[in-house]
Amino acid sequence: MPKLTMTINNKQIEPMEISEEIMMIEYLHEYLNLTGTKFGCGQGECSACEIIVDHKDGTSESVKTCINSALTFQGKKIRTIEGHAKKNAKGYAVKLNPVQEAFAKQFSFQCGWCTPGFTNRATLLLEELEKNPIKKEDLRTHISEHLNSHLCRCTGYVKYFKALEDLILSKKGLTL
Amino acid sequence: MKKLTILWTIFLFPLVVCASKDTTLIKKGEYLSKIADCFACHTADKGEPYGGGVPFITPFGNVYSTNISSDKKAGIGSYTYEEFYDALHKGIGKHGNLYPAMPFTSFYLITDEDTKALYAYMMSIKPVSQKNRDNEISFPFNIRAGLKTWNLVNLSNEKFVPEEDKSEKYNRGNYLINSLGHCGECHTPRNSMMAMDKKRKLEGNLIVGYVAPSLQSVELRRQEWTLKDLVSVMKNGYSRRGTVLGHMTPIIYHSLSNVSHEDLEAMASYLLDSDEEVETKALTFNGHDKKDPGYLLYTGYCTSCHGINGEGIPNTTPALAGNATLNTKKPLNTMLTIIYGIKNERYSQTNAFGHMPSYNFTDEEMTNLINYLQKTFTNIGIKHSLEEIQAFKEEVIKGMENAEH
Numbered sequence: 209m210p211k212l213t214m215t216i217n218n219k220q221i222e223p224m225e226i227s228e229e230i231m232m233i234e235y236l237h238e239y240l241n242l243t244g245t246k247f248g249c250g251q252g253e254c255s256a257c258e259i260i261v262d263h264k265d266g267t268s269e270s271v272k273t274c275i276n277s278a279l280t281f282q283g284k285k286i287r288t289i290e291g292h293a294k295k296n297a298k299g300y301a302v303k304l305n306p307v308q309e310a311f312a313k314q315f316s317f318q319c320g321w322c323t324p325g326f327t328n329r330a331t332l333l334l335e336e337l338e339k340n341p342i343k344k345e346d347l348r349t350h351i352s353e354h355l356n357s358h359l360c361r362c363t364g365y366v367k368y369f370k371a372l373e374d375l376i377l378s379k380k381g382l383t384l
Numbered sequence: 385m386k387k388l389t390i391l392w393t394i395f396l397f398p399l400v401v402c403a404s405k406d407t408t409l410i411k412k413g414e415y416l417s418k419i420a421d422c423f424a425c426h427t428a429d430k431g432e433p434y435g436g437g438v439p440f441i442t443p444f445g446n447v448y449s450t451n452i453s454s455d456k457k458a459g460i461g462s463y464t465y466e467e468f469y470d471a472l473h474k475g476i477g478k479h480g481n482l483y484p485a486m487p488f489t490s491f492y493l494i495t496d497e498d499t500k501a502l503y504a505y506m507m508s509i510k511p512v513s514q515k516n517r518d519n520e521i522s523f524p525f526n527i528r529a530g531l532k533t534w535n536l537v538n539l540s541n542e543k544f545v546p547e548e549d550k551s552e553k554y555n556r557g558n559y560l561i562n563s564l565g566h567c568g569e570c571h572t573p574r575n576s577m578m579a580m581d582k583k584r585k586l587e588g589n590l591i592v593g594y595v596a597p598s599l600q601s602v603e604l605r606r607q608e609w610t611l612k613d614l615v616s617v618m619k620n621g622y623s624r625r626g627t628v629l630g631h632m633t634p635i636i637y638h639s640l641s642n643v644s645h646e647d648l649e650a651m652a653s654y655l656l657d658s659d660e661e662v663e664t665k666a667l668t669f670n671g672h673d674k675k676d677p678g679y680l681l682y683t684g685y686c687t688s689c690h691g692i693n694g695e696g697i698p699n700t701t702p703a704l705a706g707n708a709t710l711n712t713k714k715p716l717n718t719m720l721t722i723i724y725g726i727k728n729e730r731y732s733q734t735n736a737f738g739h740m741p742s743y744n745f746t747d748e749e750m751t752n753l754i755n756y757l758q759k760t761f762t763n764i765g766i767k768h769s770l771e772e773i774q775a776f777k778e779e780v781i782k783g784m785e786n787a788e789h
């Protein structure tokens with residue numbers, strides 16, 4: 209079995225021997241102490257556990273970690289919720305990324321269990337709109353389609369939606 | 385006073401008997417309509433119950449089911465018993481021949497007694513005024529006169545005859561499967577005239593993107609189904625041998641889950657051609673081959689739900705060990721679930737299954753995974769080449785595309 213290694217939040221992870229039965233979320237939590245990614249349904253239904261995979265061709269996607277083993281991420285470049293905020297020299301977060309800030313300001317979440325998944329997916333949406341802006345009138349449908357697979361048991365989605373819509377509209381160049 | 389009571393009794397008694405006879409007949413008809421699954425085909429999504437409007441996609445265009453509620457104008461409320469009988473048995477409606485999307489090529493076997501009960505029930509349901517939709521059938525198939533010729537060739541007028549050397553249970557199953565249950569309409573391949581190919585009865589068929597698997601006893605026994613497994617899959621949509629899929633889900637929900645245990649057992653007994661329970665075999669798990677290229681694909685994408693040894697999770701994910709869907713020469717339904725995923729299936733408060741996501745595997749990965757699943761969890765002993773898997777994949781995708789258009 210080849211040793212598992214990958215780049216997480218721009219840091220190369222030490223190669224380690226790992227059982228093929230370990231799911232990615234378990235690897236993040238138990239081996240790397242990255243506990244920000246949340247385990248919700250464990251069946252690929254709620255998207256709470258999604259992280260970002262940046263592919264070599266410049267595209268990125270949001271991938272579930274509860275149903276895919278750690279080994280399926282072999283050699284990949286990934287981003288988790290811990291990687292979004294700017295850190296100081298001591299490693300403490302000093303500035304949230306725009307999506308995190310918008311969600312916090314609008315009180316988008318309550319228990320926060322679903323938030324890492326929403327944040328990753330919304331961050332990807334912002335990046336995608338930077339490359340390919342869309343018409344303003346299409347924005348609401350576009351956001352709904354994008355967040356469709358994310359479940360939240362507390363908030364009723366309205367504030368997530370609103371925060372993201374306001375954020376996108378406030379940034380130049382994301383809509384036409 | 386005494387005289388008055390006697391008089392009342394004399395007048396009322398026949399009425400009471402009549403009413404209770406009617407209620408019994410209506411109740412029986414309601415039960416039979418569940419087996420025939422009239423509701424599912426005659427109730428559109430968000431439409432009125434029995435109001436029709438469900439599209440049937442055929443190679444000649446879309447046919448829409450009609451309103452069969454007791455409404456005198458929009459439905460069949462004005463049908464006499466004879467007219468109702470003819471619609472069911474001969475495919476002749478009041479306004480002309482019916483398209484064989486209505487399974488009269490199976491319903492012709494329904495007994496008079498059962499037809500009477502069905503009639504009583506259909507006439508008792510709430511009338512709904514939902515208008516029928518025009519069919520979208522291309523020329524020359526839109527000329528209904530052609531259906532007369534089709535019926536002449538493909539429709540029999542024989543009555544159901546129980547097989548003499550078989551038990552009552554088997555024959556009840558035979559009747560239910562082949563008449564009311566109209567299982568062959570999907571599970572029997574069609575001939576060049578699009579009629580059920582009688583020589584290949586229940587052999588399995590590709591229909592709107594899915595394989596309606598073989599229900600022949602030889603194949604069911606090879607896949608190690610027992611009477612109990614078959615009853616379970618019909619009643620609950622799942623069993624030790626796996627779950628149902630696609631179009632079979634609403635059939636379980638509306639129809640088979642409402643059928644009595646006794647009738648389900650009869651159907652299972654007919655399908656397995658056995659009155660007694662057949663030998664129960666352990667679920668197949670042949671052990672993992674860690675050097676096989678399919679092993680890391682299996683552990684990578686399947687195990688969190690289907691279990692490291694293919695044991696599944698009760699009421700969430702079916703076991704892969706001994707799974708009949710996997711245990712077929714042409715594993716099209718397995719590939720279909722991998723490519724398109726499965727939506728949640730909810731039968732009742734206590735019986736529901738989670739969804740399965742779709743996977744975008746390369747053809748090489750798909751070949752390795754399918755071969756690994758079949759090698760590990762079945763005894764079918766087949767290894768597919770990349771070209772075979774590519775051809776299967778094309779068949780699956782084409783089937784789904786046709787189903788959507």
Ligand code: FES
Binds near residue numbers: 249250252257274275
């Ligand atoms: S925890 Fe992974 S999708 Fe719900």
Ligand code: FES
Binds near residue numbers: 316319321360
């Ligand atoms: S904030 Fe609690 S689940 Fe979404």
